[in-house]
Amino acid sequence: MAAVVAAQFFFTTQDMMIKWLSGEYALHQIVLIRAVVGTLLILLVFLPLEGGISALRTQRLGMHLMRGFGIVIANLAYFTSLISIPLGEATAIFFIAPVLITALSVVMLGEKVGLYRWFAVLIGLIGVMIMIRPKGDVFNAAALLPLIAALAYSLVHMMTRKMGKTEKASAMAFYIQMNFIVVSSVIGLVCGDGKWADPFSPTLDFLFRTWLIPSWQHLLIMFGIGLLTGLGAYFISQGYRICEAGAAAPFEYVALPMAIFWSISFFGEWPDPISWLGILFIAGAGLFIFYQESKRGSEIASGRPMPRNR
Numbered sequence: 001m002a003a004v005v006a007a008q009f010f011f012t013t014q015d016m017m018i019k020w021l022s023g024e025y026a027l028h029q030i031v032l033i034r035a036v037v038g039t040l041l042i043l044l045v046f047l048p049l050e051g052g053i054s055a056l057r058t059q060r061l062g063m064h065l066m067r068g069f070g071i072v073i074a075n076l077a078y079f080t081s082l083i084s085i086p087l088g089e090a091t092a093i094f095f096i097a098p099v100l101i102t103a104l105s106v107v108m109l110g111e112k113v114g115l116y117r118w119f120a121v122l123i124g125l126i127g128v129m130i131m132i133r134p135k136g137d138v139f140n141a142a143a144l145l146p147l148i149a150a151l152a153y154s155l156v157h158m159m160t161r162k163m164g165k166t167e168k169a170s171a172m173a174f175y176i177q178m179n180f181i182v183v184s185s186v187i188g189l190v191c192g193d194g195k196w197a198d199p200f201s202p203t204l205d206f207l208f209r210t211w212l213i214p215s216w217q218h219l220l221i222m223f224g225i226g227l228l229t230g231l232g233a234y235f236i237s238q239g240y241r242i243c244e245a246g247a248a249a250p251f252e253y254v255a256l257p258m259a260i261f262w263s264i265s266f267f268g269e270w271p272d273p274i275s276w277l278g279i280l281f282i283a284g285a286g287l288f289i290f291y292q293e294s295k296r297g298s299e300i301a302s303g304r305p306m307p308r309n310r
Contacts, residue, residue: 001251003239008255010232012091014225016262019082021221022206026192027079028184029211030222035180037226038233042177046170046234055168063163064172068179070156075180076207078149083202084142086269088260092279093131093146095256098286099124100154108158117292120285127281130274142203173233250290253283 194210
């Protein structure tokens with residue numbers, strides 16, 4: 001449980017640091033440096049623990065690439081949303097993922113979901129609707145981005161469950177990082193000169209602004225982001241390795257108060273009362289699903305609600 005809490009500290013701190021840099025650097029420049037650091041951690045630390053380079057051999061390369069692409073989409077949608085909405089609210093909306101995983105497990109994996117858990121799915125969706133409500137006369141479409149990220153991650157989780165019996169965790173993490181490196185490099189080569197950037201659109205500017213040579217302070221922050229991602233991945237894996245999923249998974253929800261703390265402390269972004277209500281609905285639905293699956297003693301369908309390589 002302590003390992004899971006530590007992992008959420010690393011992940012939410014990484015999110016805060018990326019949001020902090022989002023005013024100066026393109027998203028995929030940050031992601032490329034993060035992925036390179038993450039890959040080095042996998043190759044030098046995690047891979048030797050799982051049999052060395054032979055762990056990367058796979059007969060399911062296509063699924064690895066599809067899974068990695070899904071994580072790239074989740075990453076893109078989630079971090080792009082941070083330009084326009086507070087970190088705490090983005091994290092709260094993303095936590096609809098365990099609810100979506102529960103629903104998708106019925107359709108894609110043929111699992112049985114009882115009436116109580118369907119009720120929790122409904123409550124979670126109501127919470128999301130509260131969070132993405134129109135504010136004033138203008139609907140903030142950016143609030144949909146964490147929902148898209150959650151859906152992409154939920155689909156990735158379905159593939160993870162199908163692959164988990166034959167593929168090493170280090171191999172799955174390695175191929176995800178390779179997806180990040182390839183996609184980010186291609187984007188940098190195609191539009192790293194800023195030709196598609198729009199200074200009047202914060203979202204497009206974050207995605208396509210000119211790639212810059214970072215100052216040494218910012219470069220250290222980017223390396224720190226990569227280290228935080230690697231440490232988070234290690235601690236979350238350790239938590240689920242030595243603790244029952246039903247006992248460990250609810251502790252992932254400490255990410256919500258942590259993200260709200262970072263949001264308030266660094267950016268002065270306080271959730272309004274209606275947002276607090278949406279956060280309560282989403283967190284309550286997810287925790288209730290964890291409780292029901294733990295009570296049933298079954299393998300938890302949403303045992304990993306947070307994306308390990310966001």
